[in-house]
Amino acid sequence: STNETTLLRWLMGSDIRFLFKVLTEVESRHMWADREEFWWTLYEQGLIDEVWIAFNDDGYRTALNKLPEESRHKGHRFAKQIGEKDKSLLLMRIGNQIIIEGTYSFKIHAFDVQDEQAPKLYKGYYDVATIRELGKRRALWDQRHSGNWQYQVIGKL
Numbered sequence: 001s002t003n004e005t006t007l008l009r010w011l012m013g014s015d016i017r018f019l020f021k022v023l024t025e026v027e028s029r030h031m032w033a034d035r036e037e038f039w040w041t042l043y044e045q046g047l048i049d050e051v052w053i054a055f056n057d058d059g060y061r062t063a064l065n066k067l068p069e070e071s072r073h074k075g076h077r078f079a080k081q082i083g084e085k086d087k088s089l090l091l092m093r094i095g096n097q098i099i100i101e102g103t104y105s106f107k108i109h110a111f112d113v114q115d116e117q118a119p120k121l122y123k124g125y126y127d128v129a130t131i132r133e134l135g136k137r138r139a140l141w142d143q144r145h146s147g148n149w150q151y152q153v154i155g156k157l
Contacts, residue, residue: 012051015077016043019053019090022066026058027088027103035101038150039090047157050093052121054079056103059088076124083127091121094157097140100131107142108153109135 020036042048055063060080067077081089090101098111098118109131111118117138119131135142141156143149 012048013043015051015053016040016048016090018063018066019055019078019088022055022059022063023088023103026056026062032103034150035145038153039092039101042094048092048094050121052079052091052123053077054081054089054091054126056081056085056088058085079122079124079126081126081128083129083131087128089126089128089131091119091126093121097157099157102128106132107135107144108149109142110140110156111135111138112140 016036016039020032023032039048043051053063055078057080060078063078064076081087086104087106088103089106092099092101093113096113098113098121100109100111100119102108106128111134115138117134119126119134143152143156
C-alpha cells in the first residue's frame with residue numbers, strides 16, 4: 001500500500017541518517033562527509049530500495065545506547081560487524097544489486113541479488129573479511145574511493 005511504502009521509505013532514510021550520526025561520533029577520522037552526501041542523494045532520488053547497517057564494536061555500543069532502554073533487548077534495527085574492529089558497513093539493495101559500503105579502506109562491493117552466495121541484508125552479524133573474499137570471486141564490480149568514484153558507481157548501478 002502507499003502508506004506502507006511511505007513508512008518504509010521514511011524508516012530507510014532514518015536508518016541512513018542514524019548510521020552517519022553514529023559514525024561521526026565513533027570514527028576517529030571522519031571521511032564520511034562525501035559518502036553520506038552521495039548515498040543520501042541516491043536515497044532522495046528513490047534509487048535505494050532497502051538499507052541495513054552493520055556497526056563495528058564501538059558503533060554498535062553507541063547505537064544501542066541511542067535506542068530507548070526498553071527496546072535495546074528486542075530485535076535490532078542494525079547488525080554487528082565482527083571481522084575488523086574499525087569497519088562499519090552500509091548494506092543496500094539498489095535494484096538487482098546488493099551494494100556494500102564500508103569505512104576506511106573498504107572498496108564498495110556490488111553483488112547480484114539473485115546470487116545465493118551474495119551477502120544478505122538483515123543478518124545479525126557480518127564479517128568484513130568474508131565479504132572481501134567473497135567479493136574477489138562473486139562481486140559484479142567493486143570501486144575504490146578515489147578520483148570521481150561517485151560517477152563510476154552511478155555508471156554501474
